[in-house]
Amino acid sequence: MAEQRIRAEIIAVVNEKHSVALKADYDALGAKLAREGIDIDAITEKVGKFFVAVPSWGVGTGGTRFARFPGIGEPRNIFDKLDDCAVIHQLTQATPSVSLHIPWDKVNDPRQLKTHADALGLGFDAMNSNTFSDAPGQEHSYKYGSLSHTDAATRQQAIEHNIECIEIGEAIGSKALTVWIGDGSNFPGQTNLTRSFERYIDAMKAIYKRLPGDWRIFSEHKMYEPAFYSTVVQDWGTNYLIATELGDKAYCLVDLGHHAPNVNIEMIVARLIQFKKLGGFHFNDSKYGDDDLDAGSIDPYRLFLVFNELVDAEHREADDFHPAHMIDQSHNVTDPIESLIRSANEIRRAYAQALIVDRKALESYQESNDALMASETLKDAFRTDVEPILAMARLKAGGAIDPISAYRASGYREKVGKERPVVAGGGGGIV
Numbered sequence: 087m088a089e090q091r092i093r094a095e096i097i098a099v100v101n102e103k104h105s106v107a108l109k110a111d112y113d114a115l116g117a118k119l120a121r122e123g124i125d126i127d128a129i130t131e132k133v134g135k136f137f138v139a140v141p142s143w144g145v146g147t148g149g150t151r152f153a154r155f156p157g158i159g160e161p162r163n164i165f166d167k168l169d170d171c172a173v174i175h176q177l178t179q180a181t182p183s184v185s186l187h188i189p190w191d192k193v194n195d196p197r198q199l200k201t202h203a204d205a206l207g208l209g210f211d212a213m214n215s216n217t218f219s220d221a222p223g224q225e226h227s228y229k230y231g232s233l234s235h236t237d238a239a240t241r242q243q244a245i246e247h248n249i250e251c252i253e254i255g256e257a258i259g260s261k262a263l264t265v266w267i268g269d270g271s272n273f274p275g276q277t278n279l280t281r282s283f284e285r286y287i288d289a290m291k292a293i294y295k296r297l298p299g300d301w302r303i304f305s306e307h308k309m310y311e312p313a314f315y316s317t318v319v320q321d322w323g324t325n326y327l328i329a330t331e332l333g334d335k336a337y338c339l340v341d342l343g344h345h346a347p348n349v350n351i352e353m354i355v356a357r358l359i360q361f362k363k364l365g366g367f368h369f370n371d372s373k374y375g376d377d378d379l380d381a382g383s384i385d386p387y388r389l390f391l392v393f394n395e396l397v398d399a400e401h402r403e404a405d406d407f408h409p410a411h412m413i414d415q416s417h418n419v420t421d422p423i424e425s426l427i428r429s430a431n432e433i434r435r436a437y438a439q440a441l442i443v444d445r446k447a448l449e450s451y452q453e454s455n456d457a458l459m460a461s462e463t464l465k466d467a468f469r470t471d472v473e474p475i476l477a478m479a480r481l482k483a484g485g486a487i488d489p490i491s492a493y494r495a496s497g498y499r500e501k502v503g504k505e506r507p508v509v510a511g512g513g514g515g516i517v
């Protein structure tokens with residue numbers, strides 16, 4: 087039995103308050119879906135088995151390039167971070183694994199991480215390397231790049247860091263490495279666009295060689311920032327080239343915030359699925375750029391459309407389709423635990439809505455070129471309030487009907503606020 091960060095009685099008391107309303111809402115939605123030939127319990131069961139990984143860096147308060155305003159009771163180290171992640175999972179029952187960031191989460195003996203996570207009932211998702219900032223005492227600087235740097239010794243240092251991430255991951259049961267680099271240029275002419283990509287590919291090949299047989303490597307594209315003129319891995323096309331150059335264990339990771347505004351991300355997702363190169367996601371939302379806001383908080387319809395592609399692939403049993411679901415957000419003005427609870431729920435909401443799309447009808451409207459009804463079929467699912475399904479899935483798994491209320495009632499933040507002093511720095515970051 088996993089160690090409980092929040093007393094079960096507190097959750098039970100809050101659940102009790104909502105249980106009559108939930109039953110009524112669930113039955114009403116069940117009756118509505120039954121009229122459409124959908125078994126609500128089957129959907130609830132699927133939703134209950136859908137999980138998303140929480141990023142360790144997400145539980146600290148983030149910041150912008152202007153300032154960082156520390157929150158109360160921020161985690162002091164990776165063990166505190168795992169405690170906070172356990173709270174999110176306890177309440178949502180949707181986030182059983184954590185994605186680590188090295189060197190931010192590095193400890194002397196990685197087995198300590200495993201022991202702590204095991205006690206909390208948590209596992210580990212993909213490892214994330216960091217060659218976009220300099221770690222204290224590091225010999226070569228990444229100011230002008232890492233895996234694509236002009237200097238061979240700097241590239242080698244970045245390769246070795248990624249290999250170290252694999253080694254730590256092996257010790258704690260991770261099965262994937264995510265590589266995102268800040269490499270690029272600020273001015274036309276600053277770098278040779280072809281040569282820097284060649285150097286990057288060579289460096290990635292050296293990392294790939296060390297990848298265990300049952301691991302996957304994810305490359306993550308990003309159009310701009312921190313480099314403002316060009317990035318070495320700027321878009322999904324480049325990402326696809328990387329994954330095909332490297333081999334069968336290499337896949338593309340789609341961070342929803344790493345595209346130009348209005349880019350049709352669901353189409354990118356469809357293409358990567360079709361060509362067996364979709365590795366997974368970093369979920370977040372944005373209005374302008376890589377804003378790293380809570381998933382589904384700005385454009386829930388886009389999130390739904392992405393999930394529409396995922397469920398479509400699930401339905402036709404697409405080959406080599408097992409994307410990793412991870413959240414990648416930065417929380418500047420909210421309690422990070424609350425934002426991550428909300429995001430996990432929003433991601434499940436998009437999944438549930440996609441599950442109730444009438445796919446037979448959609449296909450027939452597509453075949454007969456009925457644009458209006460095809461579009462309405464999607465909108466019909468999106469307009470359905472699936473909250474009773476999400477709440478029931480949480481309740482059945484031992485979570486909270488209303489996780490934010492239960493979290494606030496628990497006083498967890500106040501409690502850790504007394505134990506953890508406010509720090510100015512901390513490991514909240516944006517990747």
Ligand SMILES: [Mn+2]
Nearest residue numbers: 341368414517
């Ligand atoms: Mn990301």
